[in-house]
Amino acid sequence: MGFNLLNIGKYALNVLLPRSCAHCGLDLHYLETAPLCPACAAGLEPLPELHCGICGLPLDDGGGACRDCRGGARRALDLARSAFVFNPQLRSLVHAFKYKARDDLAGFLAGEMAAVLARFPELAPYNFAVGVPLHPARRRERGFNQAELLAAGLAARANLFHLEGAAARTRNTPSQTTLTKTERKTNMAEAFRAVKPELIRGRNILLVDDVATTLATLDELASELKKAGAKSVAAYTLAREP
Numbered sequence: 001m002g003f004n005l006l007n008i009g010k011y012a013l014n015v016l017l018p019r020s021c022a023h024c025g026l027d028l029h030y031l032e033t034a035p036l037c038p039a040c041a042a043g044l045e046p047l048p049e050l051h052c053g054i055c056g057l058p059l060d061d062g063g064g065a066c067r068d069c070r071g072g073a074r075r076a077l078d079l080a081r082s083a084f085v086f087n088p089q090l091r092s093l094v095h096a097f098k099y100k101a102r103d104d105l106a107g108f109l110a111g112e113m114a115a116v117l118a119r120f121p122e123l124a125p126y127n128f129a130v131g132v133p134l135h136p137a138r139r140r141e142r143g144f145n146q147a148e149l150l151a152a153g154l155a156a157r158a159n160l161f162h163l164e165g166a167a168a169r170t171r172n173t174p175s176q177t178t179l180t181k182t183e184r185k186t187n188m189a190e191a192f193r194a195v196k197p198e199l200i201r202g203r204n205i206l207l208v209d210d211v212a213t214t215l216a217t218l219d220e221l222a223s224e225l226k227k228a229g230a231k232s233v234a235a236y237t238l239a240r241e242p
């Protein structure tokens, strides 16, 4: 590593504002660009090779599709994939990104998503990225929409078109985290609207979000975009909560 001006700058910045690992809190080396220390970064778990061919759910055994998808679950969402499994290291990153308003993490996380995207050639036809919209009241509270930042960063790195503001969240739905699967579906009903259908019509849309759990949110948005004329809708999220 050369003793150059940039490194001196990084060193000085680190003395003034020491950075720490988003997961374990260990001080980061001043040349470290990732928000995690090397040990925690190594703990990130890519989506396992064995996952549902439709919804991307990690599977314990073979079979091609998960039980829900084999049972013919009707979804507007055609495909879903994730870069990582939602494990403790990833939870810390997402928490820092969303709740400590570390929007500087967007570039790193979008870069990781872009690097993993090539693993999923089935997503190649989906070249119009749409971030899952936040309700304006939530967006004001947080200061940014994490999904929109990921969509913008991913689009720039993976040569996709970012359709900003193509859809909007029309209902400020309660948080999904305490709800059952069925309640989540009801909770999301009519939560979205395609505000710029001309951007959607006839296109293969890639929905981008941070964490996918039951796919209820993504499916509701996909259904709205299909009503607006989308040809096909897939989702690509940073993480999947099994």
Ligand SMILES: [Zn+2]
Pocket (backbone or CB within 6 Å): 021, 022, 023, 024, 025, 026, 036, 037, 038, 039, 040, 041
């Ligand atoms: Zn760490």
Ligand SMILES: [Zn+2]
Pocket (backbone or CB within 6 Å): 052, 053, 054, 055, 056, 057, 065, 066, 067, 068, 069, 070
């Ligand atoms: Zn499935």
